[in-house]
Each structure stands twice: as structure tokens, then as C-alpha cells.
Amino acid sequence: MQIEPNSDGKGITLHLNSMERQILLELPDRLETFLHLPDHATNVANRLFPRTYNEDEVEADYRKYAVEEIQNKKLADLQHAREDLSALSHGATEEDYFSEQELVLCDAGIARWIGFLNDMRLMLGTELRIEEDSDFQQMSQELPDHEAVNLEIYGVLTWLQGHLVEFF
């Protein structure tokens, strides 16, 4: 995975290999499930849609109108990223599939991708119980295989978001 600023000074080009594209295409389905359940009593839903008020009654009233807008923004970011990735696969030959492909993002596209990546990191980071002083190397040795894979993906998404933020 590589990122380079576009030669016209507007936006960036993201170079993705087939495995990176596949990972990025598969994860949104799981995130989307959480985004459709903002009031579900799970740690991930609580993290994606955190409280605004400490008082339960006031919070419940506030959520009636605020959560939908937050949800719409997050779903729109996810949908845009998914369409960007799908467009790369559309009409691709077998050779294209295994080669590196370029995703050109304008400034608005970068903002949407940052939102999408951040929500994915919030989902994975919450599931993995990431803490301030988490030792990722130790975690990867101790976690069961499927969680160790998610930790790897979390690292890749962190790298990508960290670089995109420079252009945000």
C-alpha cells in the first residue's frame, strides 16, 4: 500500500494490492451491521454512537434526533469507500485483480475515507479491547488467531489513516 500526492496538487492516489483491496471490501459489511443498530447494547455500538448527556432521560430525548444524522454520515462515508473499491474491481481482468491498482481521491474523497477508516478502527479497536498502553506485539502472540488477524488489519488501517490525515 502506497500513497502519493497527485501531481496537480489536488488529492492523492492510493496504490492497493489485491489483498489490501479484498480486506477493505470485506470489512464494511460488519461495520454496516453496527451502524444500523445505534442503540444496540454492544461495546462497538456504544463507541460508534457515544453518549452526549450523562442523564439517561435527557440522553434518550437527544438521541431521537441526533443519532440519525450521525448514522447517515457514517453510512455515507462507508458507502462512498465501498463504491470506490467496487469500481476498481468492476471490469477488471484476472491480471488486474492480482496487480496493484490505483485509487484516486479528491479532497472530499479523502475526508470520506478518513471517516470510513476511523469507524472501522473504532469497531476493530473496541472488539480487540485496545488500550492506551496496549503492547501490540504481545497482543498478537496472545490473541486467538482470528483476533490476531484483526489486530494486523487494525495496524494496516491505522497506518493508512495516519497518512491520509496529512491531507485532511
Add this chain to the structure above:
Amino acid sequence: MSEQTKTVVQTKPIVQHDLPWNVILWNDPINLMEYVIKVLQKVFGYQADLAHKLTMEAHAGGKALVATEPREQAEMHAQKLHEFGLQATIQRQDG
């Protein structure tokens, strides 16, 4: 004649004492610090130095008071912070 739009860059946290609702940003271990700094700049129009200071305050102390303003504005800002994935709550200043 065209009207020019003036961008106001805030150099101090927004404080409006007449209708005091605090917007509190909470530290979390997942959001990247550079990202939080950029979000504070975008949501509140804060200068980079101030956004950096508030981010570090949240990081070191667990939370930071990022604005004091009328309730409606505080709700709007908290909602924006939530849209960006940050954790923020609001509370009456004397509460």
C-alpha cells in the same frame, strides 16, 4: 460587488458565559492524535496550536474542556465530534 466571506480562526477555546454549557472531549486509545487535532480545527475553527493543546490535555488528563457555549451550539458541536468518531459529552457549567 461580491461579498467576501471571512474565515474566523479561533485562538482561544470558545467561551460564552451567558449560557454556559461545557463541551468535554474525552481521551480514547483508538483515535489518532493528529486526527483529533484536525477534527478540533474543523469543528471549532481552532488554530492548530490550540487544537494541539486541547488534544494533549485530553490525552494526558483523560478529558479536556473544548468549548463553553449555548446549549444548542454545544449539542451541535458534540454531534459533529461524534460524527468524526470522537467522544464528547456536554454538561451545564454549574452541573
